[in-house]
Amino acid sequence: MKKTELPRWATGFALPILNLLSALLVAGLVIHLLGESPSESLHILIDSAILDPEGLGYTLFYASTFIFAGLAVSIAMQAGLFNIGAEGQMYVGGLGLTLAVLAFDAHLPGWLMIPVAMIGAALFGALWSFLPGYLQAKRGSHVVVTTIMFNFIAASLMNYVILKMIPEGQQNPASRVFADSASLPLLNKIFPVFGDTPLNISFLLAIAALVVYGVIVWRSSWGYKLRATGLNTHAAHYAGVRIDRMIIVTMLASGALAGLGAVNSVMGSTHYLSLNFPAGAGFVGIAIALMGRQHPVGIFLSSVLFGALIQGGFDLSLEKPNIPQETFIFIQGLIILFCGAMENFYAPALLKLINLTRTSKEA
Amino acid sequence: MEDFHIASIVVSMIRNAPVLMFAAMAGLFAERSGVVDIGLEGKILASAFVSASVAYVTQNPWLGILAGVGVSSALAMVQAFVSITQKGNQLVCGIAINIAMSGLTFVLAQFFFHEGGRTPDLREARLFDVTLPGTELLSNIPFIGWLYGHVIGGQSVLVYLAFLLVPVVHWTIYHSRFGLRLRACGENPHAADAAGVSVERTRYLAMLVAGVLCSFSGAYLAIVQSGFFLRDMSAGAGYLALSTLVFGNWRPLHTVLGCLMFGLFGAIQIQLEGVELPVVGSIPGSLVQMIPYVVTVIVLAGLMAKSVAPKAIGKPFVKSR
Numbered sequence: 001m002k003k004t005e006l007p008r009w010a011t012g013f014a015l016p017i018l019n020l021l022s023a024l025l026v027a028g029l030v031i032h033l034l035g036e037s038p039s040e041s042l043h044i045l046i047d048s049a050i051l052d053p054e055g056l057g058y059t060l061f062y063a064s065t066f067i068f069a070g071l072a073v074s075i076a077m078q079a080g081l082f083n084i085g086a087e088g089q090m091y092v093g094g095l096g097l098t099l100a101v102l103a104f105d106a107h108l109p110g111w112l113m114i115p116v117a118m119i120g121a122a123l124f125g126a127l128w129s130f131l132p133g134y135l136q137a138k139r140g141s142h143v144v145v146t147t148i149m150f151n152f153i154a155a156s157l158m159n160y161v162i163l164k165m166i167p168e169g170q171q172n173p174a175s176r177v178f179a180d181s182a183s184l185p186l187l188n189k190i191f192p193v194f195g196d197t198p199l200n201i202s203f204l205l206a207i208a209a210l211v212v213y214g215v216i217v218w219r220s221s222w223g224y225k226l227r228a229t230g231l232n233t234h235a236a237h238y239a240g241v242r243i244d245r246m247i248i249v250t251m252l253a254s255g256a257l258a259g260l261g262a263v264n265s266v267m268g269s270t271h272y273l274s275l276n277f278p279a280g281a282g283f284v285g286i287a288i289a290l291m292g293r294q295h296p297v298g299i300f301l302s303s304v305l306f307g308a309l310i311q312g313g314f315d316l317s318l319e320k321p322n323i324p325q326e327t328f329i330f331i332q333g334l335i336i337l338f339c340g341a342m343e344n345f346y347a348p349a350l351l352k353l354i355n356l357t358r359t360s361k362e363a
Numbered sequence: 364m365e366d367f368h369i370a371s372i373v374v375s376m377i378r379n380a381p382v383l384m385f386a387a388m389a390g391l392f393a394e395r396s397g398v399v400d401i402g403l404e405g406k407i408l409a410s411a412f413v414s415a416s417v418a419y420v421t422q423n424p425w426l427g428i429l430a431g432v433g434v435s436s437a438l439a440m441v442q443a444f445v446s447i448t449q450k451g452n453q454l455v456c457g458i459a460i461n462i463a464m465s466g467l468t469f470v471l472a473q474f475f476f477h478e479g480g481r482t483p484d485l486r487e488a489r490l491f492d493v494t495l496p497g498t499e500l501l502s503n504i505p506f507i508g509w510l511y512g513h514v515i516g517g518q519s520v521l522v523y524l525a526f527l528l529v530p531v532v533h534w535t536i537y538h539s540r541f542g543l544r545l546r547a548c549g550e551n552p553h554a555a556d557a558a559g560v561s562v563e564r565t566r567y568l569a570m571l572v573a574g575v576l577c578s579f580s581g582a583y584l585a586i587v588q589s590g591f592f593l594r595d596m597s598a599g600a601g602y603l604a605l606s607t608l609v610f611g612n613w614r615p616l617h618t619v620l621g622c623l624m625f626g627l628f629g630a631i632q633i634q635l636e637g638v639e640l641p642v643v644g645s646i647p648g649s650l651v652q653m654i655p656y657v658v659t660v661i662v663l664a665g666l667m668a669k670s671v672a673p674k675a676i677g678k679p680f681v682k683s684r
Binding site: 028036082084131135139140141142144145146148149150152153156157160163166169283288290322323324326327328329330331332333334336337340341342343344345 | 373401445446449451452453454455456458459460461462463465466467469472473474480599602605606609648649650652653656657659660663664665672
């Protein structure tokens with residue numbers, strides 16, 4: 001019997017790996033053209049990002065932000081919405097967090113301050129995604145274009161707001177430094193292996209968020225409606241899903257998740273709000289969602305991969321000046337291209353191969 | 364109010380607009396044929412880098428422009444392959460190209476020139492401004508001298524090309540055979556297919572035109588406006604060009620008006636910096652910067668005018684059996 005569809009292990013595992021390898025192959029080729037050895041670079045990368053415990057700490061630290069960004073893009077994708085605005089939502093989420101901290105950090109103890117700040121971050125992130133969601137639902141304006149616009153508006157707005165926040169006598173475009181009550185507990189207190197890394201409890205929060213995401217999307221009736229909307233809007237509408245409300249709520253959830261991504265870097269590492277702190281994490285979220293196929297395990301693995309690329313890439317750029325950190329922005333683009341836009345590039349060949357092995361077995 | 368010169372605003376508006384005009388015309392071809400072109404930004408950036416580098420190495424701006432055309436068209440063909448042949452997600456593909464180019468141009472600029480992701484100043488290899496005959500003669504007449512010497516004349520060849528393109532694009536889209544097929548593929552590809560038009564070929568051709576046009580935008584940025592390539596120098600021009608398409612309802616003449624308007628905002632922003640205005644006081648530049656994006660959202664929301672995208676936009680064409 002010939003198969004016309006790929007089995008689940010192929011679409012869920014083999015194809016993403018093949019796509020990822022293609023992206024890394026192109027990246028390796030570019031590194032080779034830059035006059036460096038791809039295998040040696042890979043060696044340095046793995047050594048500094050995975051094998052070295054402190055490096056691993058940093059890898060997981062970056063991954064914590066990326067998990068939230070990946071979740072934000074993923075949950076929107078489940079409803080068939082392409083949220084490019086995670087970057088802006090994270091940026092504005094950082095503002096909500098900072099406003100909460102600046103208002104209360106002198107009065108509240110840490111165990112109360114941190115949740116309040118997180119609510120601030122989620123609230124502002126959701127606020128920033130509300131209008132694109134509303135306009136998509138009610139006026140049919142494409143969410144891709146509006147979220148791109150909102151990224152730019154966020155950048156300009158934050159430029160303005162942060163300049164207003166600079167404490168007197170300071171030059172650095174950043175808010176004042178937070179009080180100690182607003183810094184996240186570090187994980188090296190429990191696991192001294194990680195050494196002096198900013199890895200903090202937001203990593204655990206990110207894992208929890210992954211679990212909650214998985215349960216809500218695949219085990220709740222809302223998640224069922226969400227996926228139905230994404231798979232076939234008309235069918236979902238016919239079955240009684242209120243599409244406009246679905247779109248708005250999904251975008252709110254997406255924005256809130258992106259906003260929560262700000263918690264890790266602002267409260268876990270810098271302890272103040274600075275210009276352009278997301279540094280592209282929102283866009284990394286797009287790559288992660290596509291590579292991880294919006295599945296919690298996939299999102300986790302892709303986030304760790306990107307965390308390792310950032311951390312290892314940093315060390316690599318110190319050793320090999322021809323491979324600056326920006327190389328990894330390029331690799332990120334390649335991964336989006338191969339895992340996202342050309343996700344089914346290898347599908348026909350793989351199907352042929354599977355059918356071929358089947359017939360040879362039967363014969 | 365003394366620093367607030369209408370004259371210099373008009374001149375800088377005309378100099379700002381071509382970046383958007385080339386990219387918007389490129390996007391117009393792609394999107395009218397049914398392919399979403401979010402990748403304008405990446406193509407602008409790539410052609411800006413390549414044209415600046417080649418112009419510097421050869422000390423010839425024309426070769427720079429030519430190289431820019433090459434690389435931008437090549438990227439457009441990658442996009443076409445993914446969107447048309449592979450039937451992949453066009454939005455994702457565009458985003459991928461933008462992100463990849465943002466990284467790669469920096470890496471290569473650093474590799475070749477070691478100036479922190481910048482290319483060396485072009486100096487003499489910059490594209491010269493055209494001085495029209497008789498500028499000298501008219502320069503003493505108050506308004507006409509300025510108009511002839513600094514608005515109509517005194518621009519680079521690419522500025523003239525940008526404005527000349529407008530009627531050409533309008534004619535091509537609405538009055539040529541290619542234009543008719545292009546619009547058919549963007550509105551109803553199945554009907555076009557039934558009439559014997561190859562949807563795939565038409566879209567490939569449209570993407571090629573888009574690649575060529577888009578390259579001028581990058582070349583203009585690098586060779587005319589700044590005289591070097593700088594990291595992420597397109598600064599959202601590709602996205603703004605897309606929003607002028609929304610603004611202009613995917614019609615060439617209206618889209619150009621949108622480009623001029625955004626060029627005007629850019630000019631005003633520079634002029635407003637630190638100037639005390641009556642009633643409102645000084646307006647921070649970052650807030651003026653926001654205006655084009657806010658206007659786009661308002662237009663998208665259908666509050667000013669209804670903007671209707673080509674019907675088949677973003678949908679890969681699957682030939683019916």
